[in-house]
Amino acid sequence: MKIRLIVAKNIGFCFGVRRSVETVEKLLESERKVYVAGELVHNERVLNELMKKGMVLFNPHSDLPKDLKAHTVVVRAHGLPPNIVKRLEDHAGRVVDTTCPIVMDMFKTAKGLAKKHDRLYVLGDPNHPEIVALRGYVEDPIVFKDRNELEKILKMRNDNPNLKVALISQTTKDFMTFQRSLELLVKHFKCVSVNRTICDITIKREEELGELSKKSDVVMVIGSEKSSNTNKLLRIARENTKAFLVSDPHDLRRRIPEFSDGMVVSMVSGTSTPDQLVDEMIDELKKICEEVDVVWSR
Structure with missing residues (x-):
């Protein structure tokens, strides 16, 4: 054939993931064990190879490992809520933050828009680590996974059309869904600010x-x-x-x-x-x- x-x-790999993985690989050259707060990358093969070398994953939102003070903790590319990062800094030997710069820019953009608008709409998957981290920067963002869900949310909330709203996105969502979501918001509100935070x-x-x-x-x-x-x-x-x-x-x-x-x-x-x-x-x-x-x- x-x-x-x-x-x-x-x-x-994209830049952000490559940076995180290479950081862990470099640390493992001189350290027997390196902790990573959450799943470093959504790829089982990469995770298995690094765990064989001494990488240990843990849930930073739960009980922390007892020996954390003796080791380095890496924050993955998806980022973490600020209060969780502070908690790690208080309990770990040191914290190496490899949050992707593009993701961090999204967090900062969201925080700025939320201060100036009545509602912040976010196109994203509610349980995605980016969105979990975002909730630490912004209080009560309205997260929706696609245009259909956004339409249901708008009907349910029945907000005043004079409210000032803003739209951003999880960095990995598709652009077409973002555009369709923007079109829907414009039909419902008179003032819509938008920032395309897609990578x-x-x-x-x-x-x-x-x-x-x-x-x-x-x-x-x-x-x-x-x-x-x-x-x-x-x-x-x-x-x-x-x-x-x-x-x-x-x-x-x-x-x-x-x-x-x-x-x-x-x-x-x-x-x-x-x-x-x-x-x-x-x-x-x-x-x-x-x-x-x-x-x-x-």
């Missing part, structure tokens, strides 16, 4: 995927089903063509029966997918298929 493989230009890297991945999916027979999205941005890419790809999620080379082999000779296959990934895994997927395809014409998107 021969296939043409188009590899996305924007693939592998530019995620927008570029969405735009590139939109183009690749139109010229592909199938799209492979590499990543974990626990990753919100990976699932978002899968959903976008399926709007134009057949697409499936693969987490590792073994998972890929199970999908081979869905391939056929002469297929054009595009490969994209979530921002929590390591570059090494992308390379391994390409190598695995070369082992399985008689011929793979690899084209790197530009």
